[in-house]
Amino acid sequence: MKVLVSPEFNTKVPTLNKEAISSLSALISSAEQYDKNDFILNNSASMSLLDGDIYSAKINSSRLYFTIGTDEQGDYLLLLDIAALQTSPSARSNSFFTTNNPKTNSAFNPKLNSAINPKLNSAINPKLNSAINPKLNSAINPKLNSAINPKLNSAINPKLNSAINPKLNSAINPKLNSSLNPRLNRSYGGPYLYDNSLNQNAYSVRANSKVEILFNSGGDIYRFLVVASDRVKVEFDTENTWTGYYVKANEKVWLKYSLDNEWLGLLV
Numbered sequence: 040m041k042v043l044v045s046p047e048f049n050t051k052v053p054t055l056n057k058e059a060i061s062s063l064s065a066l067i068s069s070a071e072q073y074d075k076n077d078f079i080l081n082n083s084a085s086m087s088l089l090d091g092d093i094y095s096a097k098i099n100s101s102r103l104y105f106t107i108g109t110d111e112q113g114d115y116l117l118l119l120d121i122a123a124l125q126t127s128p129s130a131r132s133n134s135f136f137t138t139n140n141p142k143t144n145s146a147f148n149p150k151l152n153s154a155i156n157p158k159l160n161s162a163i164n165p166k167l168n169s170a171i172n173p174k175l176n177s178a179i180n181p182k183l184n185s186a187i188n189p190k191l192n193s194a195i196n197p198k199l200n201s202a203i204n205p206k207l208n209s210a211i212n213p214k215l216n217s218s219l220n221p222r223l224n225r226s227y228g229g230p231y232l233y234d235n236s237l238n239q240n241a242y243s244v245r246a247n248s249k250v251e252i253l254f255n256s257g258g259d260i261y262r263f264l265v266v267a268s269d270r271v272k273v274e275f276d277t278e279n280t281w282t283g284y285y286v287k288a289n290e291k292v293w294l295k296y297s298l299d300n301e302w303l304g305l306l307v
Contacts, residue, residue: 062098075114122224135221155288179267203246
C-alpha cells in the first residue's frame with residue numbers, strides 16, 4: 040500500500056519529538072508492506088474509526104489522523120494531520136506555542152512591522168479608510184446588513200445552526216477534538232488573538248467558510264466572527280450582540296477594532 044501525506048501533515052512533522060517520528064516511520068513502513076485490509080486488521084487494536092472514513096491512532100505522545108482508500112493505482116494510506124499531545128507543565132499555561140507569535144516573530148509585531156500598524160498604514164486604519172469602517176460602509180455593518188447579523192440570519196447564528204455550535208458539533212469543539220486544543224496539541228498554530236501588549240487572549244477555530252469561533256485559554260467560547268467582506272470580519276458575543284470587527288492587514292494578520300474604531304489587537 041502506498042503512503043501519501045497532506046500539506047497540513049507536512050507542516051506538523053517538524054514539531055514532533057524523536058520518539059514520535061520513530062514510531063511514525065515504523066507505522067509507514069508497516070503500511071507499505073500490506074494492503075489496506077491487512078493493515079487495518081494488524082493495527083485494529085491501536086486504531087479507531089472517527090466520522091466517515093477518517094481513522095485516529097495514538098503514537099507515543101501524538102495523535103495521528105489518516106484515511107485509507109483505493110484509487111486506480113491501488114490501495115493507499117493518506118496521512119491527514121498529527122497532533123502532538125501536551126503532557127508537560129507548559130500545557131497548563133495560558134500562553135500557547137506558535138511560530139507566528141508577535142512577541143517572538145517581528146513580522147507579526149505591529150511595533151516592528153509598519154505594514155501591519157494602522158498608525159503607520161492608512162489603508163488598514165478605519166478612521167482614515169471608509170471602505171473598512173462599518174460606521175461609514177453599510178455593507179459591513181450588521182445593523183444595516185441582515186446577511187451578516189446572526190440575530191436576523193439563522194445560518195450564521197450558533198444558537199440556531201448546530202453545525203457552527205461547538206456545544207452541538209464536537210468537530211469544532213476543542214474540549215472534544217484534541218487536534219484543535221492548544222493545551223493538548225502543540226502543533227496547533229492558531230490563529231491566536233493578541234491584545235496590544237501582545238498577550239494571547241483567545242484562539243480561533245474555523246466553523247465554516249463564513250464563521251469562526253474564538254475560544255479562551257480554557258476552551259470556552261469567547262466570541263465568534265462572521266465574514267462581512269474580503270477585508271472585514273464582524274465580531275459577536277455569545278448572545279449575538281455585535282462587539283467589534285477585524286480588518287485584514289495581510290494574508291495572516293487581522294487587526295481587531297472596537298465599535299468606536301479603536302485598535303485593540305490582532306488575530307494571527
